[in-house]
Amino acid sequence: MLNAGMGNKFEFDKEIIMIPISDILIRSISGYVFMVPVFVLYFLWLKKLGRTQSFLHTAAVFVFGYYLFGLLTVTGIGFTSTMTFRPNISWTPFIGMITGPIDTILNIILFVPLGFFLPLLYKKYHHMKTVALTGFLFSLAVEIVQMFGWGSSDINDLMTNTAGACIGFLVYCLLSRILPANLKKQLQSSRVNAVAEVLLFAICTFAIMVTAQTWFVHDVLNVP
Structure with a gap:
């Protein structure tokens, strides 16, 4: 999965390409930028329904949303302007972890914020199995x-990414012990379906990355 190497290296389809962090x-x-209006309209809709969320929760969701876009960018999704079904799948478990320990570590780290944000924002995700x-x-x-056409698929990524999410959950559990109860309450969602909300954010993120993002980068900004 992970296409970003150390520093400013970027791996795509098994080839290392130098690409600036910028x-x-x-x-x-x-x-x-295309997701921001979605967030605004969504929270306005909740307000209309009488389910206004706290400022801290709303702000944290905006940060969480940018993390999702960063995650997909690092994995190479939306890197090219064309979509061609050309699967490159590795079904062999564990071998890649041994031969590429740095990528393994980075794949774990990449999903740690996901495992942290979910319980931070939603009571529904206060269980390891749900986060996993x-x-x-x-x-x-x-x-x-x-x-x-946006990278290679590897069974090892599923294991390392899931492990990263679990580690993020453990980090949250440790930090939640020292966070003020009122702060934790303000960060939590209120009277919303947490699973449906996370699913909505995920679907919108993927949809934007493979459509509007590629159009804006390649046709408007003329980035190759």
Whole structure:
């Protein structure tokens, strides 16, 4: 999964390409700007329903949203302007972890924020198995989308990404012990379907990255 190497290296389809960190920022921000109106309309809709969320929760969701775009950018999704189904799948478990320990570590780290944000924002995700399942499904979605010309799919990524989400959950559990109860309450969602909300954010992020983001980067910004 992970296409970003150390420093400013970027791996795509098994080839190492030098790409500035600024380019990664351009691509992630180019997708995120289309997500901001979605967030605004969504929270206005909740307000209309009488389910106004706290300022801290709303702000944290905006940060979480940018993380999702950054995650997909680093994995190479939306890196090219065309979609061609050409799966490059590695079904052999564990071998890649041994031969590429740095990529393994980075794949784990990449999903740690996901495992941290979910319980931080939603009571529904105050269980390891729920976070692990969500991390696995999100990683699986990334691997499937990568089959359309945006990288290689690897069974090891599913394991390392899921492990990263679980580690993020453990980090949250440790930090939650020292966070003020009122602060934790303000960060949590109120009277919303947490699973549906996370699914909505994930679907919108993927959809934008493979459509509006690629158009904006390649046709408007003329980034190759």
